[in-house]
Structure formats: C-alpha cells, structure tokens
Amino acid sequence: MNAGPDDFEVIRSEVRRLCDKFGNEYWRGLEPSGYPEEFVAELTAHGWLGSLIPEQYGGGGLSLAGASVIVEEISASGGNPSACHAQMYVMGTLLRHGSEQQKQQYLPQVADGRKRLQAFGVTEPTAGSETTAIRTRAERDGDTWRINGQKIWTSRALYSDLMILLARTTPADEVDNRIDGLSVFLIELRGDDGELVPGLTINPIPTMMNHSTTEVFFDDVVVPGEALVGTEGRGFRHILDGMNAERILIAAECVGDGRFFLEIASDYAKGREVFGRPIGMNQGVAFPLARAYTNLQAADLMRWKAANLFDAAQPCGAEANMAKLLASEASWEAGNAALNTHGGFGFAVEYDIERKFRETRLYQVAPINNNLVLAFVAQKCLGLPKSY
Ligand SMILES: Cc1cc2nc3c(=O)[nH]c(=O)nc-3n(C[C@H](O)[C@H](O)[C@H](O)COP(=O)(O)OP(=O)(O)OC[C@H]3O[C@@H](n4cnc5c(N)ncnc54)[C@H](O)[C@@H]3O)c2cc1C
Numbered sequence: 001m002n003a004g005p006d007d008f009e010v011i012r013s014e015v016r017r018l019c020d021k022f023g024n025e026y027w028r029g030l031e032p033s034g035y036p037e038e039f040v041a042e043l044t045a046h047g048w049l050g051s052l053i054p055e056q057y058g059g060g061g062l063s064l065a066g067a068s069v070i071v072e073e074i075s076a077s078g079g080n081p082s083a084c085h086a087q088m089y090v091m092g093t094l095l096r097h098g099s100e101q102q103k104q105q106y107l108p109q110v111a112d113g114r115k116r117l118q119a120f121g122v123t124e125p126t127a128g129s130e131t132t133a134i135r136t137r138a139e140r141d142g143d144t145w146r147i148n149g150q151k152i153w154t155s156r157a158l159y160s161d162l163m164i165l166l167a168r169t170t171p172a173d174e175v176d177n178r179i180d181g182l183s184v185f186l187i188e189l190r191g192d193d194g195e196l197v198p199g200l201t202i203n204p205i206p207t208m209m210n211h212s213t214t215e216v217f218f219d220d221v222v223v224p225g226e227a228l229v230g231t232e233g234r235g236f237r238h239i240l241d242g243m244n245a246e247r248i249l250i251a252a253e254c255v256g257d258g259r260f261f262l263e264i265a266s267d268y269a270k271g272r273e274v275f276g277r278p279i280g281m282n283q284g285v286a287f288p289l290a291r292a293y294t295n296l297q298a299a300d301l302m303r304w305k306a307a308n309l310f311d312a313a314q315p316c317g318a319e320a321n322m323a324k325l326l327a328s329e330a331s332w333e334a335g336n337a338a339l340n341t342h343g344g345f346g347f348a349v350e351y352d353i354e355r356k357f358r359e360t361r362l363y364q365v366a367p368i369n370n371n372l373v374l375a376f377v378a379q380k381c382l383g384l385p386k387s388y
Pocket residue numbers: 119120121122123127128129130152153154155156207211213362365366367368369370371372375387388
C-alpha cells in the first residue's frame with residue numbers, strides 16, 4: 001500500500017519533540033557559519049540519521065517515504081536538515097554497489113555515528129551540471145589509488161570522516177562514452193589522530209546561507225585499492241541511482257520549509273491589524289498564501305508518488321526530479337508570501353523568515369539545477385531532442 005502524508009505519525013511526533021529542544025533561537029545563533037553539532041549528535045543518537053541503513057547493518061531499515069518525514073519535520077520546525085541529511089542517503093551508493101566486506105566494515109559505523117559519512121564529492125569548478133566533465137583523477141599505483149584534483153561545493157566535508165568521491169579513472173578521450181571511465185571511491189578523510197590525511201586540503205566556502213560547504217584539494221592523496229566501490233569505470237551509473245533518493249528527500253525538506261512559512265505567515269495575518277482589521281482579511285494578503293499552500297500540496301503529492309515508486313524499486317527518475325522542482329518552487333513561493341505578509345518585520349532576523357528564505361532558495365539550484373530537471377523531463381517524458 002502506498003504511503004502518504006497521514007502515515008508515520010510516530011516518526012513525525014518523535015522528530016518534532018527532538019527539534020523542539022533546538023528552537024529557532026538555536027539555528028539563528030549558528031549564523032553565519034556555525035555547525036549544529038549538538039543537534040546532529042542527538043539525531044544520530046536517536047538513530048534518525050541511520051534510518052535508511054538496513055537493520056542487518058545496524059540501521060533503522062526505514063523506507064525512503066518514512067525517512068523523508070524526518071527531514072520534512074526538521075524543516076517544518078524551523079531547523080535546517082542540510083547540516084546532516086547526507087548522512088542519511090550518501091551511503092546508498094555503498095549499500096547498492098559496495099562489496100559485502102565494505103558494507104560490513106562501514107555501514108554499522110555510519111549507522112551509529114562512529115564514522116560520519118556526510119561528504120559527497122562530485123562537483124568541480126569546471127564541472128557542475130556537466131558531471132562527466134570532471135577532471136579529478138584516480139590512478140592505480142600498485143595496491144593503491146593515487147588521487148589528484150579538486151572538488152568544489154563539497155558540503156560538510158569538515159564534519160565528515162568519510163567521503164563518497166567520483167573521480168576519472170580512464171581519461172575522457174580514451175572512452176567511447178564520457179559516462180564511462182568514472183569510478184566511485186569511499187575514502188577516509190582523517191587518520192587515527194583525527195587530522196586530515198596527507199595531501200588533502202579542505203577550505204570552507206562562505207555562502208549566503210549557513211551551509212558548511214567547502215572546496216577540497218587532492219594532492220597525491222593515496223587510498224587503498226579496496227576504496228573502490230563497485231565496478232571500475234561504472235561510477236557515474238553507480239551514483240545516478242542514489243540521486244533519486246537525494247531529490248526525494250530534498251523535496252520533502254522543501255515541503256517542510258513551505259509548511260514553516262505558511263504556518264507563521266497565517267498566524268501573523270490573523271493577528272496583525274492594519275486599518276482596524278486583520279491583514280489576512282485582505283485578499284491581497286490571503287491569496288498569495290492560499291496559492292502557495294495549493295502549490296505546496298501539489299508538490300507534496302509528487303513527493304509521495306516518487307517516494308512510493310522508489311520504495312517499490314520502480315523507475316522514479318522523472319517523479320523524483322519533478323518532485324524536487326515543484327517543491328523547491330513551492331517553498332520559495334511560500335517564503336516570498338510569508339515575507340510580504342510580514343511587511344518590514346519579515347526582514348528582521350528574529351522572525352526567522354529571512355533565514356529560511358535564504359536556506360530554501362538553494363534547492364532550485366542544488367543538488368541539480370531546475371533547468372536541468374526541465375531538460376530531463378523534456379527529453380525523457382516528452383521525447384524531445386536532448387538539449388545538452
Ligand atoms: C551550497 C551548495 C552546496 C552544494 N553541495 C554539493 C555537494 O555536497 N556535493 C557536490 O558534488 N555538489 C554540491 N553542490 C553543487 C551543485 O550540485 C551544483 O552547483 C549544481 O549542480 C549546478 O552546477 P554549477 O553550479 O556548476 O552550475 P553550472 O552547471 O555552471 O550552470 C550554471 C547555470 O547554467 C544553467 N545551464 C547549464 N547548462 C544548461 C543547459 N544545457 N540547459 C539549461 N540551462 C543550463 C544551469 O541551470 C545554471 O542556471 C552544491 C552547491 C551549492 C551552491
């Protein structure tokens with residue numbers, strides 16, 4: 001049976017109870033670039049960040065639909081799941097393509113937080129939407145791999161022990177198809193002393209929202225041969241199937257953001273009196289909120305459709321992409337309506353709208369730009385010629 005918004009009530013209330021301990025003041029206090037260590041530690045301790053890892057590897061064995069409720073509730077509470085959401089889904093590549101030995105070794109440690117797997121290194125300065133243009137090289141050197149290159153926008157790398165890395169193992173001009181010759185690695189970022197491994201440099205990139213994103217330099221970083229995940233040369237395909245999970249979870253986060261905006265804006269519109277009546281009586285205030293609510297509900301339906309298809313192991317690329325696009329636009333619309341509803345107060349830091357407004361804006365751009373979603377839908381759903 002398909003899951004929907006009325007399911008997972010226990011998860012919703014438990015996560016919400018945890019989030020209530022970390023109110024808006026907590027998140028505001030972390031600006032511009034503090035990391036929510038205590039919040040992440042609590043989520044980990046309660047098993048929420050290991051929820052997608054199967055029980056046999058020490059995780060919660062939850063469906064993606066159930067896991068999406070966790071991030072939705074964090075967002076709806078005013079928090080920002082981007083600080084830790086990757087710990088939930090980055091391991092998917094390892095789970096689906098790793099060897100049994102890799103899974104036994106790492107998944108239980110990721111599930112209980114002994115090893116933080118928060119970093120997903122794909123994007124490079126000259127390869128964002130065009131993933132196959134990446135230049136970071138991993139070359140065999142006896143029993144090891146030697147890695148050289150640069151990643152950018154590698155979020156949470158400074159708060160991670162492990163990274164899933166996509167690197168080129170065969171030069172692009174030596175393969176028939178540029179999606180070949182790329183490989184996935186699971187690499188340890190730190191030695192036993194907790195310091196970064198030799199040759200690795202990680203620099204924070206300040207951004208308009210608090211996101212803990214970084215640039216990562218590999219200068220002859222040596223990793224063991226068994227760091228390779230799956231089949232050499234098929235790494236692009238290996239990471240692709242995990243991206244649907246990421247998009248569905250991001251869609252759920254955006255739905256949570258939208259709920260946050262609409263709840264506080266509706267309360268404000270009922271209480272704020274101008275010209276002797278609540279501003280919510282004016283259709284110029286009420287209709288943008290009602291329209292944003294309508295679009296958010298529609299986006300949420302696509303999120304559940306995508307999540308249910310994913311959990312049934314059915315193809316869900318189009319639905320996952322469409323859910324991400326619709327939800328990122330709906331949350332932005334809700335944020336804009338909330339900002340207008342609050343008039344000047346919407347810009348005041350203490351109302352938290354401007355903070356969440358900045359946070360939710362990201363999802364029209366990352367993890368995939370909405371233009372690229374439209375290009376995908378045009379090609380795959382409408383049969384139009386490929387545009388890139
Ligand atoms: C805060 C933040 C966190 C991130 N975290 C991570 C992370 O953890 N790991 C990671 O690997 N990456 C991460 N990213 C990178 C993100 O996935 C990329 O920014 C995104 O894929 C877009 O790539 P780009 O920025 O290089 O834009 P580009 O690819 O340079 O595109 C620029 C613009 O051109 C448009 N465009 C390009 N080609 C076409 C086309 N054919 N048709 C129509 N429009 C087109 C795009 O839509 C976009 O508007 C993050 C980015 C940000 C900002």
